[in-house]
Amino acid sequence: MSAMLLQCLSHTPLMGRLHPGQEIESEVEQALQRLRDSLARFEPDVIFLFGPDHFNGFFYDLMPSFCIGTAASSIGDYGCLKGPLDVPAGLAGECAQAVLDQGVDCAVSHRMRVDHGFAQPLQLLTGALDRYPVVPIFINSVAPPLPSAHRARLLGDAVGRFASSLDRRVVFMASGGLSHNPPVPSLATAPPEVAERLLDGRHVTPEQRGEREARTIEAARQFASGQSGLPPINPDWDHDFLDVLKRLDMAALDAFSNTEITARAGNSGHEVKTWIAANSAMSAATGGRYEVSPEYYRAIPEWIAGFATLQGATCR
Ligand SMILES: O=C(O)/C=C/c1cccc(O)c1O
Numbered sequence: 001m002s003a004m005l006l007q008c009l010s011h012t013p014l015m016g017r018l019h020p021g022q023e024i025e026s027e028v029e030q031a032l033q034r035l036r037d038s039l040a041r042f043e044p045d046v047i048f049l050f051g052p053d054h055f056n057g058f059f060y061d062l063m064p065s066f067c068i069g070t071a072a073s074s075i076g077d078y079g080c081l082k083g084p085l086d087v088p089a090g091l092a093g094e095c096a097q098a099v100l101d102q103g104v105d106c107a108v109s110h111r112m113r114v115d116h117g118f119a120q121p122l123q124l125l126t127g128a129l130d131r132y133p134v135v136p137i138f139i140n141s142v143a144p145p146l147p148s149a150h151r152a153r154l155l156g157d158a159v160g161r162f163a164s165s166l167d168r169r170v171v172f173m174a175s176g177g178l179s180h181n182p183p184v185p186s187l188a189t190a191p192p193e194v195a196e197r198l199l200d201g202r203h204v205t206p207e208q209r210g211e212r213e214a215r216t217i218e219a220a221r222q223f224a225s226g227q228s229g230l231p232p233i234n235p236d237w238d239h240d241f242l243d244v245l246k247r248l249d250m251a252a253l254d255a256f257s258n259t260e261i262t263a264r265a266g267n268s269g270h271e272v273k274t275w276i277a278a279n280s281a282m283s284a285a286t287g288g289r290y291e292v293s294p295e296y297y298r299a300i301p302e303w304i305a306g307f308a309t310l311q312g313a314t315c316r
């Protein structure tokens with residue numbers, strides 16, 4: 001019999017680099033521990049992990065809206081674990097075919113490079129990149145033109161229908177969001193050497209990577225001290241979004257426009273589409289018979305994150 005579990009969490013490579021204080025860090029740790037415990041209890045056969053990329057694996061020389069990896073490796077940015085994920089190639093390929101058959105155009109990568117967007121949740125919740133088989137599903141969340149919330153919902157729906165046919169213990173996991181605005185360059189305004197890296201940054205040197213990471217850490221330090229031009233985290237929007245998920249209101253998810261997400265959740269707020277896809281997958285796979293509990297939320301400027309966790313399980 002198929003069994004389904006939904007887990008969503010924010011990621012931030014600033015965790016462990018900047019410190020929002022003991023109380024907040026232990027709150028976050030407890031929220032992560034709840035996810036870890038239910039994941040371990042669930043004993044998944046496979047995790048369908050919806051995640052973004054930050055110009056580390058996907059570039060403007062060929063930028064898909066969605067891509068399923070039949071093999072994937074983490075680049076180890078920001079000190080995350082580096083190396084291969086345990087991707088079941090046949091299953092991932094079948095998933096891609098099923099998604100295409102359901103009318104959602106999705107690219108395939110037989111050598112997907114992933115960054116902290118995929119590596120951090122696996123590391124935080126399982127202690128490794130290859131503890132469980134994982135089908136990595138990329139959603140373009142930072143490189144306009146972006147897919148809509150509606151298309152992300154349909155992607156999730158197609159993955160959920162496929163997963164429900166498997167007779168396996170399946171986790172739908174999302175990594176991203178909620179509202180946040182780290183300093184990600186834009187192709188439209190970038191100087192030539194930065195634009196080149198957005199087009200094809202596959203071969204940056206360790207020094208260039210180190211400089212980029214140091215810039216983000218410095219930007220977070222300024223953001224946390226209130227001396228930054230970066231737009232603020234938006235807890236009101238984040239709570240509204242979590243409410244929609246709690247109500248299982250798929251139609252409301254479709255109504256989030258890209259303009260609204262950028263204006264209210266920030267340029268990187270589009271990472272919520274990973275949550276939209278995972279919740280939609282859970283809805284499709286269970287026929288809507290599941291309950292969602294948003295378990296933790298806090299705006300954490302030191303981590304440039306509206307940081308949240310959510311779980312969902314089938315109704316008994
Ligand atoms: O520098 C990057 O690649 C991104 C950093 C970042 C910072 C805060 C929240 C996030 O979701 C990020 O990806």
Ligand SMILES: [Fe+2]
Binds near residue numbers: 011054117176177268
């Ligand atoms: Fe991110």
